[in-house]
Amino acid sequence: RDNAAAxxxxxxVAKLNSLVDQEIIEKLYQASCAGVKIDLIIRGICCLRPKVxxxxxNIRVIxxxxxxxxxxxxxxxxxxxxxxxxLASADWMPRNFLRRVEIxxxxxxxxxxxxxxxxxxxxxxxxxxxxxxxxxxxxxxxxQSEEGAPRSQAQLHFRERSRRQARAFAESQGPRSLKLSPIxxxxxxxx
Numbered sequence: 614r615d616n617a618a619a620x621x622x623x624x625x626v627a628k629l630n631s632l633v634d635q636e637i638i639e640k641l642y643q644a645s646c647a648g649v650k651i652d653l654i655i656r657g658i659c660c661l662r663p664k665v666x667x668x669x670x671n672i673r674v675i676x677x678x679x680x681x682x683x684x685x686x687x688x689x690x691x692x693x694x695x696x697x698x699x700l701a702s703a704d705w706m707p708r709n710f711l712r713r714v715e716i717x718x719x720x721x722x723x724x725x726x727x728x729x730x731x732x733x734x735x736x737x738x739x740x741x742x743x744x745x746x747x748x749x750x751x752x753x754x755x756x757q758s759e760e761g762a763p764r765s766q767a768q769l770h771f772r773e774r775s776r777r778q779a780r781a782f783a784e785s786q787g788p789r790s791l792k793l794s795p796i797x798x799x800x801x802x803x804x
Contacts, residue, residue, distance in 0.1 A: 616649075616691070616692065616693045617644070617647045617648035617649045618647055618648070619693075621693040621694070622691050622693055622694050623644075623647075623648065623649045623650070623691055623693075624649060624650045624651070624652070624689075624690075624691035625641070625644065625649060625650075625651045625652070625688075625689070625690055625691070626651075626652045626653075626654075626687075626688075626689040626691075626734050626738070627651075627652075627653050627654070627655075627686075627687065627688045627689070627705075628653075628654040628655075628685060628686065628687040628688075628734065628737060629653075629654075629655060629656075629686045629687075629688075629701075629704045629705060630655070630656045630657050630658075630683075630684070630686070630704045631655065631656075631657050631658040631659070631704040631705070631706055632653065632655050632658070632659045632660060632661055632704070632705045632706075633658055633659075633660045633704075633705070633706045633707070634705045634706055634707050634710060635660075635707075637705045638660060638661045641653075641661060641669075641672060642661075642668055642669055642672075644671075645668065645669045645670065645671040645672045646667070646668065646671075648671065649671060650671050651671055651672040651673070652673050652675075652738055653672065653673070653674045653675070654675055654676075654677065654734075654737050654738065655674055655675075655676055655747075656676055656677060656678060656683060657676070659674055659676070659747060661674065662747075662749055662751065663747055663748075663749065664748060664749040665749050669749075673746065674746065674747035675737075675738070675740075675744045675745065675746050675747070675756065676744065676745050676746075676747065676753060677737060677740055677743045677744045677745075678743060678745075679743045685700070686700065686701040686702065686703065686704065686717075687699070687700055687701075687729060687733070687734065688700075688701060688717065689729065689730060689734060696726065696730050697719065698719065698720040698726045698729050698730060699717045699718060699719050699720065700717070700718060700720060701715065701716065701717035701718070702715045702716050702717070703715035703716075703717065740756070741756040741757060744756045
């Protein structure tokens with residue numbers, strides 16, 4: 614909030630499965646009222662209401678339910694041009710804050726932090742195949758792509774990227790890594 618009030622870049626992007634903790638929701642509303650732009654990628658339960666005038670007009674919530682069940686939790690806080698990025702095990706729920714042992718840790722490696730901020734989170738935010746956007750009345754509306762824009766599906770993109778990386782690694786290891794070889798067993802004589 615302080616950065617937004619000072620006219621500095623201020624944004625929150627969070628990817629998680631559930632948002633039900635009332636204290637966190639209140640803090641997000643306060644940040645929105647202070648001018649912080651907030652993008653939430655929440656797969657499941659979301660008790661926050663975005664796009665409510667004078668409360669949450671700076672908050673956007675999308676849900677992506679695709680083929681794969683995701684458990685990644687990513688929190689990115691724009692910090693006057695120096696983003697702070699965290700990965701975590703917990704959704705924003707009272708039980709996770711009060712009754713469980715959970716972890717959130719910073720991403721200190723600049724290259725990895727840049728990949729999360731510039732590649733991974735935007736890919737989810739621009740999914741217009743599986744994403745639905747939460748409205749102020751609690752309904753979800755399917756996102757539409759801009760006319761002529763290529764289809765963008767985050768899970769499919771990352772699956773294909775993983776396949777390409779695995780193939781490139783296998784090829785770098787030589788031909789034996791590209792196919793299975795039969796296991797040769799010493800001949801056993803029958804009695």
